[in-house]
Amino acid sequence: MTEALKLTIDRRDGLAVIYTEGYINNQGGEEIARAAYELIEHGYKVLLLNLTGTKIINSIGISILIEIIEKMLEVEGRLAFCALTPTIEKTFHIMGLAQYASIYPDEGSAVAQIAL
Amino acid sequence: MNPRTPTREVTLILPMAPDMEIVASQAASALASFIGMSPDRVDEVRMAVVEACINAFEHSHATERKVDITFRLIGEAGAERLEIRVHDRGLGFSPAAVEEPRIEDKLKGDRKRGWGLKIIQGLMDEVEILSGSQGTTVVMSKSR
Numbered sequence: 001m002t003e004a005l006k007l008t009i010d011r012r013d014g015l016a017v018i019y020t021e022g023y024i025n026n027q028g029g030e031e032i033a034r035a036a037y038e039l040i041e042h043g044y045k046v047l048l049l050n051l052t053g054t055k056i057i058n059s060i061g062i063s064i065l066i067e068i069i070e071k072m073l074e075v076e077g078r079l080a081f082c083a084l085t086p087t088i089e090k091t092f093h094i095m096g097l098a099q100y101a102s103i104y105p106d107e108g109s110a111v112a113q114i115a116l
Numbered sequence: 117m118n119p120r121t122p123t124r125e126v127t128l129i130l131p132m133a134p135d136m137e138i139v140a141s142q143a144a145s146a147l148a149s150f151i152g153m154s155p156d157r158v159d160e161v162r163m164a165v166v167e168a169c170i171n172a173f174e175h176s177h178a179t180e181r182k183v184d185i186t187f188r189l190i191g192e193a194g195a196e197r198l199e200i201r202v203h204d205r206g207l208g209f210s211p212a213a214v215e216e217p218r219i220e221d222k223l224k225g226d227r228k229r230g231w232g233l234k235i236i237q238g239l240m241d242e243v244e245i246l247s248g249s250q251g252t253t254v255v256m257s258k259s260r
């Protein structure tokens with residue numbers, strides 16, 4: 001029915017950006033988690049999820065993002081989001097995610113503020 | 117005309133199958149746009165419908181694996197409000213017994229899920245849960 005979520009990862013100095021394209025449901029969330037945990041294993045403690053290509057997400061997918069936030073807190077790292085649709089951003093605020101993961105309007109402002 | 121009288125009504129019957137929530141969300145999106153909702157409000161309706169469908173798929177324990185979704189365009193002078201009813205024929209539950217999820221608890225706990233109703237309530241203007249032994253109906257509406 002819907003195409004699988006596509007991920008692109010840009011590894012930079014001290015920061016990795018994960019670009020998503022498509023629906024973040026349970027499979028999509030698991031895909032992001034796999035990528036995030038692999039990056040953490042390779043020493044990345046600052047991750048930015050750029051959701052420019054994601055127009056819809058569901059609560060199961062978001063629950064998996066909460067697992068990633070939990071993992072980042074464990075390793076004293078940081079997860080941030082950028083380029084969310086207004087509805088996804090509103091949903092993150094409804095759930096309280098914004099208390100634990102910063103949200104930026106675009107990648108430029110995110111990178112300028114989150115790089116350790 | 118009674119302001120609650122629907123001017124038009126569309127019904128979908130969808131199987132509880134992967135990604136069927138997207139089909140429901142596409143219908144919701146088309147109807148919300150039709151009554152002149154702003155794109156952001158259309159998007160909110162779309163997400164609320166996705167959550168209501170997922171709740172039915174995941175938690176209804178219905179032996180009849182389908183959901184009925186009724187879209188009603190409501191208003192005195194043309195359609196001013198979209199009402200959506202998502203009905204399953206599951207076991208029902210007590211809405212009052214559902215604990216409101218808190219991010220602090222979810223981060224510490226093993227169960228990260230359970231956000232559907234909170235999201236629906238946050239995105240729609242009005243939400244009512246009707247639940248009993250005949251199943252559950254989520255009634256939600258949003259003005260244009």
